Amino acid sequence: MLLNGIYLKERWLTVSEERLREAIDTLKDSGVRITPQRHAVLEYLLNAMVHPTADEIYKALEGKFPNMSVATVYNNLRVLKEIGLVRELTYGDSSSRFDCNTSDHYHIICDSCGKIVDFHYPSLDEVESLAEQVTGFDVSHHRLEVYGKCDGCQKLPAQKH
């Protein structure tokens, strides 16, 4: 389990270092100032491979940046979202989650722990066309979520209520 974790972590690091460089280039091209905090938020999102809330990002980085507030994290996420590096996922009344993977992909969500994992499937363009035809809407995008119990939660003993 531990060995597996380390292996995965190393593999993510190499992939995300490359993506971080690309993301920094995008920031530079957009003329956005790269502050240490902005850099850290981006790096965290790329390394995490999860879809954290602003609060989770704040908690992960507050040790490194004692002067940083949740508002700073939100502000940085807004900037990153505006230049297309980060996607915001809203789920009803729970707080937004942020996704650094802006390529077309779908999400599977754990009913027990709320973990969100990416998966790839050819984009369901025909669903958009059909929706447009039958409703007359001008379709902008779609979202698809699959729900279930993640690997980790399946291994946990059943919760007693």
Ligand SMILES: [Zn+2]
């Ligand atoms: Zn789970």
Ligand SMILES: [Zn+2]
């Ligand atoms: Zn995602």
